Amino acid sequence: MSDQALKSTVLGQAHGDLGARMVGFGGYAMPVHYELGILKEHLWTREHAGVFDVSHMGPAFLDLTVSGGDPEDRHRLVAALIEPLVSGDIAGLKPGQIRYTLLLNDDGGILDDLMIGRPADPGFQGRLYVVVNAGCKEADFALIQDAAGEAGRLTRADDGALLAVQGPEAARVVGAILPGAEKLAFMNYARLPYDRRSVRIARSGYTGEDGFEILAPAASARTLWSALMADKRIRPIGLGARDSLRLEAGLPLYGHDLDASVSPIEAGLAFAVSKKRLKAGAIRGAERLARELADGPGRLRAGLRILEGAPAREGAPVFAKAEKPVGMVTSGGFAPSIGAPIAMAFLSPAAAKLGAKLTVEVRGRRQDAEVTPLPFVPHRYHRG
C-alpha cells in the first residue's frame, strides 16, 4: 500500500506536533514511536502511564432493529445475532461487562480476536459494543452485519478516537478527567459524560497493566488527547512499545500469533471458549475444539526466553535435539522490562514443556532458549 493511500486518525496532526515517527499499519499512518523512543516509552508505561492512539481499530455498535421489550430479553436477542460467529458466551454478559472473544471460521480457526461489551444502562439494552482489529475490520463488520441480517444494524464508530491509557498511574490520571472511571472494575465499561458529549470507557488494555480504553467522538478527540497529555504522569506511546508491552504480557497479536488456521485451544485461549456453548455444539468448529480439549492440540502457543544472542523474530525455526524443527517463532523481540530477548512460538506439545531447553535459529546460528510460562511480566490488572 502506498503512503498516499494511508488514512489518518483524527489525531494525526497531534502526532506530527509531538515529533512522532509514522508508519503504515492496518491502512493508517500510525505513530511507531515519539521522541522518547520505544525502549523508554515501554518502561514509562510500566512505571507511570502512557496514552496510545489506537483509533485505527474497529469499534462499532450492534443494535436490534426492533424497539421495545424487556431489557433482559433485548440483550438475549442481540447476543443471539452475534453468538453464532464467536467462541464466547455473549448472552451471559452482565450489564456493563466486556469480554475478550474470538471470531471463528467453520473449522474453529480464528478469524479475529475482539471485545464485546453489554451496556450498563437499562435504556441501552439490545445493543452490543464491539471492538475488532484494524486489519480485519472490513471483513469482520461485513460478517457481523450479514449474520445479523435485518434483525440487527451494525454502526461503525471508527471515525472517532480510540485511546488506550495504560500503566499503574492510569486510574488516577483518567479519574481526574473522567470522574467515576477509577471505580470501574476490570473488564467493565461505562458511558461517561465528557465535553458536552459522552465517551465509552472500558477498564481493559493490551499491556498487562491496569488501564482504560476510551472511545471518544471525533469532535471531542483532540480535547481528550490534550487533557491527557497535560498530565505530567502521561507520555504518548507508539505502536512499537505497544507491541513490546503486549509481548511481555503474553498477549497474542492477530496476523502473527493468531490466524485462520489456529484454534483457540492451540493458542492457549480456551478461557475464551464458552464450555456451555461448546457442549451444546453451538460453536463453529465445535468438533475440533472439543477433540483438542479432550486429546490435546497438535501444537501449542508457548513462551520462550532467548538465553543468548540476537532476538529471535517471527519466522525463526525452533529446534529440540533433532534436525527437524519442533515449531516456529510467531512474535519475538527484545523485552525492555526483562532486558533480554523473548518470543512466543507455536511448538509441538512434547517440546512445549515448561523449562524445556530448545534452540532458535537466527541467521543460521542456533541460540539457546528455554520454554517459559506466559506472561513473561506479571499482569497487574485492577481486580478491585
Added chain:
Amino acid sequence: MRFSKDHEWVTLDGATATIGISAYAADQLGDVVFVELPSVGKTVKAGDNLAVVESVKAASDVYAPVAGEVTAVNAALSDAPETVNDQPEGSGWFVKLKLADPKQVEGLMDRGAYETFLKSL
C-alpha cells in the same frame, strides 16, 4: 569521515578503516539492543554484509562500504549496544578493516555531500 549511501561511515588511518553507522542511521533505527559483528580475519567486498544491528523493532544489515579484512571488532557493543545510539560516530564504531585499496574511501561522500544526500531522502 566519509559516508556511504547505506549510512555507514568510514575513517581512515593509514590502510586501516574504522567503520560504523551514521547518527542519522542510529536515529532511524531507534534503540539498539544487539549488534552482531563479524569474526576477525573475515574478508569482505564492498557491499557485502558486515554486521547486523537489532533495534527493539527489527534487524537491519550493515554493509561494508569498502573491501578489506576485519582486523578488530568493537567488543564493548555486546554489553553496551546502546553506545550505537549514544555515540554513533565515535565509540559506537563496529569494525576495523585493513583495506585492500585505501583509495576506495575517496569514492564515498564527504559530510557535506552526505548531508545533501540526506535532504534528498
